[in-house]
Amino acid sequence: MKDCESGNSHADHLIVERVTKNFAGLRALDSVSLNLKRGEILGLIGPNGSGKTTLINVITGLLPLDSGRVFIGEVEITNKPPYEIARAGLGRTFQTIRLFRELTVMENVEVAAVSRGCSRKEAKRRALQAIEELGLEGWVGRLAGELPYGLERRVEIARAFALQPDFLLLDEPAAGLNEEESDELLNMLAPIPQRKGLGLLIVDHDMRLIMRLCHRLHVLSYGKTIGEGTPEEVRRIPQVIEAYLGKRAAGG
Amino acid sequence: MKTQNAILLWLKSHTTPFLLSIPLLLLAVLVQAFGGTLLIRIVTVLFINLVMVLGLQVFMGNSGILNFAHIGFMGIGAYTSVLFSMTPQAKAATLPDLYPFLRPIHLPFLPSLLIGALAAALVAALVGYALMRLSDAAAVITLFALLVIIHTILVHWSIVTNGPRTLFGVDNYTTLGISAFFGILIIFIAYLFKETPVGLKLRASRDDRYAAASIGINVVQVRWAGFVLSAFLAGFGGGLWAHFITSFSPYAFYLTETFSILSMLVIGGTGSVSGAVVGTVVVTFLREALRAIENSANIAGLFQNNLVGFTEVFLSILLILILIYRPSGILGSREIRLTSEDLRSVTASSQTDRPVPSSTKEGKHV
Known part of the structure; x- marks a missing residue:
């Protein structure tokens, strides 16, 4: 790997x-x-x-x-x-949310780890960790374009986390x-x-x-x-x- | 044991290429066994179209860039492959001015196909790095210009293409079995490409190239990879087609064919391999049916003048209606699969044996 x-x-x-x-x-x-x-x-x-x-x-x-x-x-x-x-x-998020709307929440986060050179399997593991940190476990299989607004922000942050x-x-x-x-x-970000x-x-x-x-x-x-x-x-x-x-x- | 389980799990979440290829395989077998000459020809063309449409989907579907140059690469593949597969006698007859070093070359069918595909990929690789920096309308216009350039070269490079005249003397190697084999193989290639790291990064860049760059994706590089693979498949499809039709001119690789392949992909759904397959099947058969109607109407003398272009007009209207009412095609970006997306995510989370970090849980109750 x-x-x-x-x-x-x-x-x-x-x-x-x-x-x-x-x-x-x-x-x-x-x-x-x-x-x-x-x-x-x-x-x-x-x-x-x-x-x-x-x-x-x-x-x-x-x-x-x-x-x-x-x-x-x-x-x-x-x-x-x-x-x-x-x-x-150096990671970032955007003022106007920029998600990969045709990808699932999982893929949105995973691709950040993949772009670091992780295998898909390792990327999935890291993505799940970031997804859990932002409380998105219930949404992994959904397309990002179908999420409620408040969760879109969190997916963007989870994606930035997965970049490590x-x-x-x-x-x-x-x-x-x-x-x-x-x-x-605030409670998620503070620690x-x-x-x-x-x-x-x-x-x-x-x-x-x-x-x-x-x-x-x-x-x-x-x-x-x-x-x-x-x-x-x-x-x-x-x-x-x-x-x-x-x-x-x-x-x- | 563990690897066996992993393979089973993977197959369970990736049923798409199997679901798509099994009916097509059945169709090929049935037509081969019971079909007449005409039906065999139609289904052979269907699988060649499948190679072309899936090749287009690999780049266009995953990068979001409308690619008009695809059929140009088909032409490069067609001409290059026949230059290697034709007998020296046939070359002497149809291409008397051919470069001396090409005259004696006579390779079997498959190596010729591969060389044709590689030639198309090489051209794509050379021009691609500059082109892939462009997005949106600028990219579309430049790719269209590339189609025109390739076409102009094919028409004027008489030494190797016989100019605007028909090139003949190509052996008929592409049988139904061969085109079905490659058509189905390419379903798997196109599907797997989507799931590779490059394919995933390319899809991300399609949805938002700024966000893609912000997580370290070199958008130009992943687009280039998709473009080269797509051109390789187009070149391969061109070789298959050339050895099926056996005589053709550069006009075969221009606007009519571009429109035809593009309409199959757009009607089926650009964003998915399933859409590309469904679109190819639907449009290929629809076109044959319309052509039959057109012919029988003309033979029966239903109209005062002959009915001309009925098929094209009907397909254009269908394309416009699809673009208005279902802009992402019949299937859109969804793949046909047995298991639902939710099951996929469950299998994904079951792969990690790690407990949830306790701090996250505490964080929620602070």
């Missing part, structure tokens, strides 16, 4: 160094730097249009960046094709979920980074989820970093309050 070990780099850090990205005249990311450690959950927050999704797309190679560099440990992944970045140990990345970027995993579903997701030794970066607008889940926060506004630190620290930064609540609240 082919070796299909996870994360060939086994790096401790995902490092983003002064990344800049322009869309025509618009500066979507302005010299943004961040550092994601394995085992931690980092929240990436900011108002609409602040560049969160752009940052994820730039890191994962979906969009070329204009300047700056991205590393997984020692390995530079700047402007590499997305599939190479994934193989280097060192770092995982979740783009609004709680978008469109009700409070109950969002809590369920994962420690258990898997995985660095997790989460973008979300659900502040309740972010504040409870994340060890550290990184705040963007108009493509610039305006704050970093623990949730408590970030809550006290004037620029953050201003970005979220307006100037008057910050002044008062």
